[in-house]
Amino acid sequence: MHELLREGLSSRLWLMIPPEGGTPTVRCPFGFFLSPFAEPSTVSHHATVEITPAAVSDAPALTGMLPDELAEELASWDEPRYRASQILDWVFQKRASSYDAMTSLSKPLRARLAATHPLHTMHIAKVQGAKDATQKFLFKLHDGRYVESVLIPANRNAFGDMSDRRTICVSSQVGCAYDCKFCASGLAGFTRNLRADEIVEQILAVEAHSGERIDNVVFMGMGEPLANFTQLTRAIRIIQAEWGIGIGARHITVSTSGLAPQIKKLADFPLPVRLALSFHGATDEVRDVIMPVNRKYPIDVLFDALTYFRDRKKQKITLEYILIESVNDQPEHAAALARRARSIHAKVNLIPYNTVEGLPWARPSEPAQDAFLAILETAGVPATIRREKGHDIDAACGQLRLKQELSEV
Ligand code: SAH
Numbered sequence: 489m490h491e492l493l494r495e496g497l498s499s500r501l502w503l504m505i506p507p508e509g510g511t512p513t514v515r516c517p518f519g520f521f522l523s524p525f526a527e528p529s530t531v532s533h534h535a536t537v538e539i540t541p542a543a544v545s546d547a548p549a550l551t552g553m554l555p556d557e558l559a560e561e562l563a564s565w566d567e568p569r570y571r572a573s574q575i576l577d578w579v580f581q582k583r584a585s586s587y588d589a590m591t592s593l594s595k596p597l598r599a600r601l602a603a604t605h606p607l608h609t610m611h612i613a614k615v616q617g618a619k620d621a622t623q624k625f626l627f628k629l630h631d632g633r634y635v636e637s638v639l640i641p642a643n644r645n646a647f648g649d650m651s652d653r654r655t656i657c658v659s660s661q662v663g664c665a666y667d668c669k670f671c672a673s674g675l676a677g678f679t680r681n682l683r684a685d686e687i688v689e690q691i692l693a694v695e696a697h698s699g700e701r702i703d704n705v706v707f708m709g710m711g712e713p714l715a716n717f718t719q720l721t722r723a724i725r726i727i728q729a730e731w732g733i734g735i736g737a738r739h740i741t742v743s744t745s746g747l748a749p750q751i752k753k754l755a756d757f758p759l760p761v762r763l764a765l766s767f768h769g770a771t772d773e774v775r776d777v778i779m780p781v782n783r784k785y786p787i788d789v790l791f792d793a794l795t796y797f798r799d800r801k802k803q804k805i806t807l808e809y810i811l812i813e814s815v816n817d818q819p820e821h822a823a824a825l826a827r828r829a830r831s832i833h834a835k836v837n838l839i840p841y842n843t844v845e846g847l848p849w850a851r852p853s854e855p856a857q858d859a860f861l862a863i864l865e866t867a868g869v870p871a872t873i874r875r876e877k878g879h880d881i882d883a884a885c886g887q888l889r890l891k892q893e894l895s896e897v
Contacts, residue, residue, distance in 0.1 A: 493616055499604075502572045509834050519883075529704075530656055537706070545608075546609075546630055546631065547604070547605065547606060548605070548607055548609070548683050548684075548685045549605065549606050549607060549609045549610075549685035549686075549689060550575070550579060550601070550605040550606070550607055550685070551579060551607070551688045551689055551692060551726070551775055552683055552684035552685025552686075552687045552688060552719075552722065552723070552726070553605070554559055554722070554725065554726070555572050555573065555731060556572075556578065558572040558575065559571075560571035560895065564712040564864065565597075566599065567597060570579070571593070571597070572597065573731065574590075574592060574593065574770060575590065575593065575601070576731050576732070578590040578592075578593075579607070580692075580731060580732050580733060583695075583696065584607075585607075585608060585696075586607060587599075587601050587602045588732045589624075595817045603607045603737070607723065608693075609626065609629070609630040609685065609686065609689070610627050610628060610629045610630060610686060610689055610693075611628055611693070612625050612626070612627060612635065612693055612697060613627060613628040614626040616696060617816075619641075619698070620641055620716075621641060622638060622639065622640050623638070623639045623641075623694075623698070624636055624639075625637045625638070625639065625690070625693070625694055625697070626635075626692070627689075628779040629662070629682075630684060633661075633662045633664075633680070634661060635655060635659035635682065635686075635690070635709065635710055635880060636709060636769060637652065637656055637658050637659065637691075637694055637709060638656070638657040638696050638709065639655070639657075639691040639698060639702070640654065640655040640656075640657070641654060642654045642700075642703075642806070648776075652703075653703040653704055654700060654701070654702045654703050654704070655702070655703065655704040655705070655706060656690070656691055656694055656702045656704070656705055656706070657688045657706050657707075657708045657709050658687055658691065658705060658707060658709050659682065659687075659690065659705070659709035659710035659711055659713070660681075660682055660687060660707050660709065660710070660711040660713040660716050660719075660720055661678065661680065661681050661682055661711025661712060661713075661715065661716055662678075662679035662680050662681075662682065662710065663677050663678040663680075663711070664678055664710060664711050664712055664780070664888065665677075665678035665715065666712050666715075666745045666780070666781050667780050668745060668766070668768075668778065668779050668781075669777070669778045669779070669780075669843070669847070669849075669855070670768070670778055670810060670812055670841060670844070670847065670849050672845075672847070673710055674710075675844075681711075681715075681716040681719055682719060682870075683719055684719045684720075684722035684723040684726060685722035687719065687727075688723050688726050688727060688732075688733065690739040691705065691727060691887050692733070695733075702734070702735060703735065703739060704739045704740070704741070705727060705739065705740045705741070705787070706734055706740075706741045706743065706764075707720070707740075707741065707742045707813075708741075708743045708764070712744065712745055712747065713742050713743065713744065713746060713756065713775055714742065714747040714750035714751065715745045715750070715755060716752075717750055717754075720742070721754075721757055724737065724740055724742075724759060724761060725759070727740060728740060728759060734876075736791065737759035737761045738760050738761075738762065739804075740759075740762065741761070741762040741763070741764055742754060742762070742763055742764070742765075743763075743764040743765075743766060743808070744763070744765060744766065745779060745781050745783065745788045746765060746766065746767075746781050746785055746787040747768050747781065747785065748789045748790050748792070748793040748860075749793070750786075751763065751790075751793040751796070751797050751864060752793050752795060752796050752797070753802060753882065754797065755796050755797040755799075755800040756800065759809060760801060760803065761801075762803060762806075763794075763797055763801070763803075763805050763806070764805070764806040764807075764808055764837075765794065765805060765807050765808065765834075766779075766808045766810075767805070767807040767808060767809050767810070767825070767828075768809055768810050768812075768816060769782070769815075769816050769821075770787070770809075770816075770821060770824035770825040770827070770828050771787070771821070771824050772786050772787050774815065774816050774821065775787060777814070777815075778812070778815060787828070787882070788883070789829065791831065791832060794832050794834075795831075795832055798832055798833070804833060804834060804835055805832060805834045805835075806834065806835055806836075806837055807825070807829055807834045807835070807836045808824060808837050808839060809836055809837065809838050809839065810839045810841050810842075811838055811839065811840050811841055811851060811852050811856075811857055811860060812841045812849045812850070812851070812852075813841070813849070813851060813852045813856075816850040817851065817856055817857075818848070819860075819863055821860075822859075822860045822863035822864055823863060823867070825864065825869075826864050826867035826868075826869050827867075829864070829869045829871075830867065830868070830869060834837060834869075835869070835870040835871065835872075836864055836869055836870070836871040836872075837871070837872055837873075837874070838857065838860065838864075838871060838872065838874075839873075839874060840852070840857055840859060840873070840874075857873060858873075861873050
């Protein structure tokens, strides 16, 4: 028998711990992650890393600080401000794993830093997937919550072609409040926002684990990134900075369910991040049903915000569109999607629906998918479709390959 953990219930991340205290398995709530940890039998290769104890402090980690903030604090300790860049160099360039390793700093300074700003507040609880395939990382946060990241390897892209890019799909919240009807995360309640350091740390930890640098970041993991705007944009600053992780803003894609005011805010954010909209319904009639957020920000309001974003950022927006049988897959839906896409010169990524246990939706047949795509193409809309080839760990992430493609520029 398994015991369902309390945090599993509230965050709806279904964590099953054997009573003997063996390795936990997890049912990830995102439809597109499809419970990889719960079903090792569906995974062709998998590796597990041992759990190391996490810091219990709830102070944010140093990895969420901006140089000026660190310099201010150091100045208040009577340390020269330039120590801030020394420290950040140890963290982001040399990737020091502890303050002790920062040998150019005095021991008292290292001790004071360690006492005030943990270097890490979370750790990898489990890794699944072979090194040359899509890997899923389960993180345990300081408060015992879990989030996931997915690393899509360099040699795959949305079409299975060779690519030299590594893409990470990161989470921005624990749980999600937006209740999209097709998404397993929608089954989940919202627990809390991630802090910037918890977003940054997903990338640092995955790079450390894989020993390779990541080229693209997509905010398509758990949560609604634009509902966590302050921490999201702080994390983006750190991720793209030369003094930080150094992944340029053009290689960072924020995906949203359609928070119109925050889309405008992101348009005014000075860095050239990319935007993907989880559209999934091109009329209010359809979208109201499957995405409750549409009742707050209907399509006209949303497209005003998208137009504003496009004009400010001068870049193509991607419309993600999950094909769900009898819900949004009819020719008239394709025609409406084509009209909307053309109105903002967007490209469209079609994603055959990934079945989620407990939800009634199904994907259309391949001929129906092709017919839908053909309508977009005839209307002159740049569109792609990705199909899963099976149910192993890679295929379960059909959408994640999309995410790689999204951020390839
Ligand atoms: N909240 C943000 C980011 C997380 S969702 C957003 O809505 O964009 C990341 C993508 O996965 C979204 O496009 C979402 O609609 C999609 N997705 C969720 N469940 C899915 C499923 N069962 N099949 C296919 N795509 C799914």
